Amino acid sequence: MAAVSRAFSPGAPIEAEKKKRILAAAEEIGYISPARRTANAIAAGTITLVSGDLLNPFYPSVVDALARRLQDSGRQLIVYALPAHADVDLATEQILSSRPSAIIVTSAQLTSRMARACRQHHIKVVLLNRVQRDIRINAVACDNYQGGRDAGRVLLERGHRGIGLIGGVANTSTHVERVRGFRDVLAEAGTSIQAQASGDFDYQRGYQAAESLISTANRPEAIFCCNDIMALALMDAARKRGIRVPDDLAVVGFDDISMASWDAYRLTTIRQPVERMVQEALTLIDDPAIKPGDDGITRMLAGTLVRRDSA
Amino acid sequence: MAAVSRAFSPGAPIEAEKKKRILAAAEEIGYISPARRTANAIAAGTITLVSGDLLNPFYPSVVDALARRLQDSGRQLIVYALPAHADVDLATEQILSSRPSAIIVTSAQLTSRMARACRQHHIKVVLLNRVQRDIRINAVACDNYQGGRDAGRVLLERGHRGIGLIGGVANTSTHVERVRGFRDVLAEAGTSIQAQASGDFDYQRGYQAAESLISTANRPEAIFCCNDIMALALMDAARKRGIRVPDDLAVVGFDDISMASWDAYRLTTIRQPVERMVQEALTLIDDPAIKPGDDGITRMLAGTLVRRDSA
DNA sequence: CAACCCCACTGAAAGTTTTTCACTAGATCA
DNA sequence: TGATCTAGTGAAAAACTTTCAGTGGGGTTG
Numbered sequence: 126m127a128a129v130s131r132a133f134s135p136g137a138p139i140e141a142e143k144k145k146r147i148l149a150a151a152e153e154i155g156y157i158s159p160a161r162r163t164a165n166a167i168a169a170g171t172i173t174l175v176s177g178d179l180l181n182p183f184y185p186s187v188v189d190a191l192a193r194r195l196q197d198s199g200r201q202l203i204v205y206a207l208p209a210h211a212d213v214d215l216a217t218e219q220i221l222s223s224r225p226s227a228i229i230v231t232s233a234q235l236t237s238r239m240a241r242a243c244r245q246h247h248i249k250v251v252l253l254n255r256v257q258r259d260i261r262i263n264a265v266a267c268d269n270y271q272g273g274r275d276a277g278r279v280l281l282e283r284g285h286r287g288i289g290l291i292g293g294v295a296n297t298s299t300h301v302e303r304v305r306g307f308r309d310v311l312a313e314a315g316t317s318i319q320a321q322a323s324g325d326f327d328y329q330r331g332y333q334a335a336e337s338l339i340s341t342a343n344r345p346e347a348i349f350c351c352n353d354i355m356a357l358a359l360m361d362a363a364r365k366r367g368i369r370v371p372d373d374l375a376v377v378g379f380d381d382i383s384m385a386s387w388d389a390y391r392l393t394t395i396r397q398p399v400e401r402m403v404q405e406a407l408t409l410i411d412d413p414a415i416k417p418g419d420d421g422i423t424r425m426l427a428g429t430l431v432r433r434d435s436a
Numbered sequence: 437m438a439a440v441s442r443a444f445s446p447g448a449p450i451e452a453e454k455k456k457r458i459l460a461a462a463e464e465i466g467y468i469s470p471a472r473r474t475a476n477a478i479a480a481g482t483i484t485l486v487s488g489d490l491l492n493p494f495y496p497s498v499v500d501a502l503a504r505r506l507q508d509s510g511r512q513l514i515v516y517a518l519p520a521h522a523d524v525d526l527a528t529e530q531i532l533s534s535r536p537s538a539i540i541v542t543s544a545q546l547t548s549r550m551a552r553a554c555r556q557h558h559i560k561v562v563l564l565n566r567v568q569r570d571i572r573i574n575a576v577a578c579d580n581y582q583g584g585r586d587a588g589r590v591l592l593e594r595g596h597r598g599i600g601l602i603g604g605v606a607n608t609s610t611h612v613e614r615v616r617g618f619r620d621v622l623a624e625a626g627t628s629i630q631a632q633a634s635g636d637f638d639y640q641r642g643y644q645a646a647e648s649l650i651s652t653a654n655r656p657e658a659i660f661c662c663n664d665i666m667a668l669a670l671m672d673a674a675r676k677r678g679i680r681v682p683d684d685l686a687v688v689g690f691d692d693i694s695m696a697s698w699d700a701y702r703l704t705t706i707r708q709p710v711e712r713m714v715q716e717a718l719t720l721i722d723d724p725a726i727k728p729g730d731d732g733i734t735r736m737l738a739g740t741l742v743r744r745d746s747a
Numbered sequence: 748c749a750a751c752c753c754c755a756c757t758g759a760a761a762g763t764t765t766t767t768c769a770c771t772a773g774a775t776c777a
Numbered sequence: 778t779g780a781t782c783t784a785g786t787g788a789a790a791a792a793c794t795t796t797c798a799g800t801g802g803g804g805t806t807g
Contacts, residue, residue, distance in 0.1 A: 451786090762795070
């Protein structure tokens with residue numbers, strides 16, 4: 126049928142109504158036009174990474190690890206950079222238009238609309254370094270709760286009282302879980318968070334949050350920062366005021382970005398196993414037993430406490 | 437002819453020799469199979485970035501800027517991560533197999549073999565932050581020579597004698613030009629580089645190079661580092677030895693990565709105009725007057741001296 | 748107001764490309 | 778050594794796209 130061919134050729138002259146009916150019928154019987162077939166074949170070797178925050182050094186390390194692994198298996202990595210704090214909806218159309226075999230979302234909020242669209246198109250989705258309870262979706266993350274506990278334990282061990290917290294973006298699992306673990310371990314020791322500020326997971330805001338915490342009369346003796354960038358900002362803010370780390374102020378971060386090991390900081394932090402997280406994400410994607418429509422599987426990997434000099 | 441169809445279908449059973457003859461004949465008469473036509477159409481909206489050093493924070497800022505711009509024009513960014521110091525040849529096959537409309541190479545050595553292959557396939561290539569004299573190819577770069585001069589001028593202005601240099605990877609234009617500009621401006625002032633070490637453009641090696649320079653009896657009063665990461669390493673090494681910056685040692689870097697502005701460093705550096713470099717690269721790619729086979733056009737953009745506290 | 752033209756859309760038919768099928772020749776293995 | 782397998786083949790069938798010659802509004806002109 127000529128009309129069918131026309132329905133599948135973008136720009137061909139065909140009545141919108143008829144085209145819609147043809148497309149619907151095609152969907153029904155599972156017909157795929159040859160053009161789409163080749164497009165699918167190409168896209169099969171392609172994985173899209175959607176990242177919201179490439180300027181935080183943690184995420185480039187993810188991009189790097191992912192790109193290398195995909196290259197090893199002859200596949201390609203498409204990178205989408207979202208504006209900070211944006212959810213994925215904005216780019217849904219564009220991301221789906223390339224019909225990748227899978228999408229990895231990191232540092233960004235997935236929406237149920239997008240999740241539905243991906244299921245419909247049989248595209249696997251894996252959240253990396255995020256877990257979302259509102260949507261049933263595959264996810265790989267570091268055990269943020271345990272990491273938060275470890276951070277708390279380090280600070281308690283050293284006998285600190287007056288413990289503060291610099292949080293990240295409130296509605297992210299990375300923030301929520303880390304804080305929950307931290308708070309729980311303090312509670313078990315009969316204490317609690319004395320002062321708290323939000324640093325939005327970035328340096329500038331982290332710096333502001335740090336200042337607000339350490340400029341008060343009874344400033345905390347120890348502060349847990351929900352990621353390393355904010356911890357480094359805190360250390361910078363402390364240095365500026367002549368507050369010595371760790372003597373006057375103990376600092377623990379989370380991620381173990383490369384700067385954390387630099388001499389200027391020597392930050393004690395929880396290392397996320399980036400390589401293994403990427404590997405797990407690809408395992409979820411490559412496992413044929415896991416279907417795009419399946420319920421969410423969450424793979425939790427343990428972080429490692431890295432003791433340096435800041436706590 | 438069935439054989440023709442098979443010649444164009446990857447994986448179809450056909451003798452290699454026959455396939456080659458068919459493809460050659462097709463090339464001759466300008467025949468393109470429908471499958472390849474759709475493949476080309478898809479690839480037209482795609483640009484491949486080949487990067488050698490995503491772990492240096494300068495390059496993620498390039499990825500970010502590039503991804504955003506491409507998204508705005510409805511295109512996609514494929515990222516290839518090369519092992520450090522590798523040339524592009526390793527990945528040539530894989531990179532070309534996706535037939536992107538253009539390739540942007542940053543922080544990696546292009547080979548003439550790859551350049552030839554791209555020309556053959558009508559794929560535009562732009563070098564970003566690199567210039568190669570051995571190959572006629574389009575390039576966009578910051579004016580590294582002028583940047584080197586600016587760095588030298590800053591150190592001379594402050595009356596420093598005993599000026600040192602920490603270089604990057606020796607055979608890169610970024611290293612060569614920056615050093616040349618730096619050396620020239622010193623020579624014009626009747627002085628020269630007193631001590632020099634190579635830091636390979638990365639933190640660890642930069643740290644080692646820094647130690648070798650500042651642990652000598654008559655250590656330099658001022659050091660120019662060919663990129664920011666090495667400058668930060670130098671500052672860390674200096675701090676460890678109790679050498680105060682800028683009082684005992686002035687430091688100038690190059691790039692203006694985000695950490696350079698952090699309170700721990702406040703590094704004086706030459707800012708590369710990343711956004712404009714990316715924009716220029718895309719202009720070169722999108723300008724239909726510039727053909728893939730053309731001689732290399734080099735667009736040089738001025739860097740900006742950013743004076744902070746380190747010099 | 749009717750004749751005319753233009754245009755988007757169409758099915759039939761022609762053209763093109765892919766897939767299937769039946770077969771062959773060489774490689775592999777018990 | 779014979780059975781079996783595999784990669785490769787042309788012919789034919791099937792699938793798909795493009796061309797072509799309408800067709801029937803909707804507007805425009807005489």
